[in-house]
Amino acid sequence: MASTTAPLPVSSNGVSSPAASGAAVPGDAPRDGNAVRVRGFTRRFGDVTVLRDLDLDIAPGEFVALLGRSGSGKTTLLRTLAGLDAAPADQVSAPAARAVVFQEPRLLPWKRVWRNVTLGLGRGRLKSGLGRVEAATALEEVGLGHRVDAWPATLSGGEAQRAALARALVREPRLLLLDEPFAALDALTRIRMHQLVLSLWRAHRPAVLLVTHDVDEAITLADRVLVLADGRLAVEEKVSLPRPRETGPEFQALRRRLLGHLGVEQAGPRDGAPLSFIPPAAGIRTAWNRAAAVNGHGVPYHGANGAQTNGAQVAGGLS
Amino acid sequence: MSLTIDDPQAQALAPAPRQAGASLARRVLARLGNSRWTVPLALLLAWEIGSRVGLVPPRVLAAPSAVLATFWTLLVSGELPSNLLVSLARVATGLGIGVAVGTGLAVVAGLFRRGETLVDPLMQMLRTLPFLALVPLFIVWFGIGEVPKVALIALGAAFPTYLTLFSGIRAIEAKLVEAGRSFGLSRLELITNVVLPGATPSFLVGLRYALGHAWLSLVVAEQINASAGLGYLINNARDFMRTDIIVVCLGVYAVLGLGTDFLVRLLERHLLAWRPTFLER
Secondary structure, three states, rough: OOOOOOOOOOOOOOOOHHOOOOOHHHHOOOOOOEEEEEEEEEEEEEEEEEEEEEEEEEEOOEEEEEOOOOOOHHHHHHHHOOOOOOOOOEEEEEOOOOOOOOOOOOOOOOOOOOHHOOOOOOHHHHHHHHHHHHHHHHHHHHHOHHHHOHHHOOOOHHHHHHHHHHHHOOOOOOEEEEEEEOOOOHHHHHHHHHHHHHHHHHOOEEEEEEEOOOOOHHHHOOEEEEEEEEEEEEEEEEEEOOOOOOOOOOHHHHHHHHHHHHHOOOOOOOOOOHHHHHHOOOOOHHHHHHHHHHHHOOOOOOOHHHHHHHHHHHHOOOO | HHHHHHHHHHHHHHHHHOOOHHHHHHHHHHHHHHOOOHHHHHHHHHHHHHHOOOOOOOOOOOOHHHHHHHHHHHHHHHHHOOOOHHHHHHHHHHHHHHHHHHHHHHHHHHOOOOHHHHHHHHHHHHHOOOOOOHHHHHHHHHHOOOHHHHHHHHHHHHHHHHHHHHHHHHHHHHHHHHHHOOOOOHHHHHHHHHHHHHHHHHHHHHHHHHHHHHHHHHHHEEEEEEEEOOHHHHHHHHHOOHHHHHHHHHHHHHHHHHHHHHHHHHHHHHOOOHHHHHHHH
16 A cells, blocks of 8 residues: 555666566556656646656555646646656656546547447457457446447446446556546446446556545545645645545545645634535535435435535535 | 419418318318428429410420420430430549549648648648639640540549548547547557548538539530530530420439439448437437
8 A cells, every 4th residue: 555665676668568568467566566656757838847856656556546736737647657748768657558547538439339448459369359248348347238339429428437447447457547537427426436446446456546636536545645736746645544435533634634735725623523514625526525415315416405505515614 | 373372371371261171171271381392393383384375485494294205205215324324424433533632632631740731721722713714724734525524523522522521630639539549549540540430520521512513513514525424415405495305404413413412421321320410310
């Protein structure tokens, strides 16, 4: 769980070798100890320095959440680790077996769901026509076994994001990069997706980097929560609560600390206060709080009611 | 004629009829008033009556019945089919060349920065030229044989193909390309899996325009000293004031245009089956 900080032999470009061989037994420890290793990485766009001399290690099988305000460079870091933005190999190394789930599902609308899942796997092991079977298995795993041949346009938002998860998992990644993948989903779907991601993570044991705005989501899912500010990792919080994580004093204290680091000042009750008095901070998603609202009404979150509840909480809590 | 059109509406607006017979008549007329075929059929009827009565002399416009009879004669004699085949061959050749050239240029300009720099300005300049105005030049260059005819059709088809496909390729969502890249697609695979399927809807729109231009070019091209083809048939008929033959050929043009449009629509249904508009049907 803890990040290993053992000195590493600067494995030339650790990007290429380990996973390309396809061994990719999930959770298999890579030779160089860490799944991700970033040292002194700086990234500029014109005059703006987005990432400044950044260090980051992610252990194999570790679930890390990355918080930060809009424009703090979270996504830049994720894109770099995904190989979408070039970076010097001596500063950034990540496994070749990596997969991204973006905020939008980004399914190709002209390919059936299973073809989307096997996208780009055509050359290797799927040549022998195994593709559909593998895709169907992966889709089964995310609960989409019945939509194998569907067109993406017929999927709901949650289903599409599940398909995107299946597409990532079928690659047996050693590093799974999640770029706010649940931000566009409704509260209930988001909770289900959290459970799904956790169970998939347990089954496949990839290292996970989850970029999110949602403090509760970060605490609920991750082993370690990082806050990116001014181009550096300003804060690191280990989360040792047992899963599934319910709210409680520890959860709340952590939540308050992280929100503080994100610049959200909170008035109101101190540690140990019941949840309903903790306001959802403006601009920060609180899936967890909304879930509480749902349960409170005993009905699935329908519009005016839930919104009012939330509004009342904001009004009552923030000052 | 105006009676036929106005009546149903007048009837429909009238207060409730007193008897069952009137109600039936009213329903029939209301039906006529709602049908899209009412006006064309009425016109056709008026035309026929006008010809029979002598209001419309045959050298101005032959009666519909005469046109039908001529159509049958031309069909049976083989005159129409043989000339039609010649015209179809011209369109097919010209369209094939035009669409291929347009597609090739669009792919080059759409995918490569350098290609755009080299190709696009020229195409954008040339497209503002009414291509039919090139006929005199084409005659000077290519003479009056088959070449200028096919070249004109090709030219007419190439521009819409180029313009729509180019903008289609450029309109591909960068996010999809990026996703493809993140899942390890090579450049060629990106083109075949992401770019070209994504540009297909635009291409099909372009293909429709290209077809329209091709038929238009055919008509103009066949005015150039044709010795076979629908245009030849029309020119000949003009010399003998055979308006019936001219109308038959016009009808054939119309049917050809409709037919090819229908083919493209079939193609769309097949190629764009993934689109929500088709899925909902």
